Amino acid sequence: MLRYLYAEDLNTHPLLRDTMFRDRADQFKTRLGWEVSVNEQGEERDAYDDLNPLYVIWQNPDGTHGGSMRFLPTTGRCMVNEHFLDLTEGVRIESPLIWECTRFCLSRGAAPTVAAALMLGGGEILEKFGLRHFVGVFDARMVRIYRRIGASPTVLGTSGAGRDAISVGLWEFTKDAKDRVAQQSGVSPAQSESWFKQAFGPGFTPQFAMTG
Secondary structure (H helix, E strand, O other): OEEEEEHHHHHHOHHHHHHHHHHHHHHHHHHOOOOOOEOOOOOEOOHHHHHOOEEEEEEOOOOOEEEEEEEEEOOOOOHHHHHOHHHHOOOOOOOOOEEEEEEEEEOOOOOOHHHHHHHHHHHHHHHHOOOOEEEEEEEOHHHHHHHHHOOOOEEEEEEOOHHHOEEEEEEOOOHHHHHHHHHHHOOOHHHHHHHHHHHHOOOOOOOOOOOO
8 A cells, every 4th residue: 555654754654664764775775786875774864864755655565665755845955956956957946836756666576566556646746735746866777667657757857878877857647647657556546545545634734835
C-alpha cells in the first residue's frame, strides 16, 4: 500500500523508515555509485531529509520499504535550486505550484508495478495539494522507467550524454496520465484516493504553505 508520511512522522513506522533509508544507500551508493553519505547504520540521508519533507512510500505486506519518493516545495530549500542550476541555465524554479521530487528509490526485487504506484501517489499530491507540476533531476536510466509507466517529464535541460546524462524535468499529471499510470500500477484510482484519505483524513489541509 501507499503511505504518505512527513519526516517528523517516520518514527511511528520504524521498520518502514529504517528499510527506506537502507534501500536508499543500496540504490544510490552501492548500485549507482553516487557520491552520497551513508551512516553507521547503513542508511543514506542528506540535509533535505532534515527539512521535514513529505515522503510517498510503497509499504510491502511485511511492513518493509518497497519504494519511495521525497517532496519539498520549491519556495524553500531544494536540490534543483541549490545544486543543479547548471541544468536550467541559472534559472531558479520557484513557485508555490511546483514541488520538487527527489530520491526516487526502488528496493531490490521490487515488483515492476511499484514505480507506477509511486507515480500514482505523486499524482494524488499534485491534485490534493493544488499543485501544477513536480520538478526533479534524473539520470539516463530513469528515462526508460518513466516511459514504461506513462509518466515522462518535459525535459528542461540536460548535461552529459548517453548513460552519463543528467536532466531536470517537469511533470504534470492529467487525467489521461493518471489512468495510464493506474493501469501500469495495478492500483485503481479509487484505491489510490482511499490511501490518501486514510493518511490525511477527510478534512485535509496542506501542511506546506501554498503562498510565497
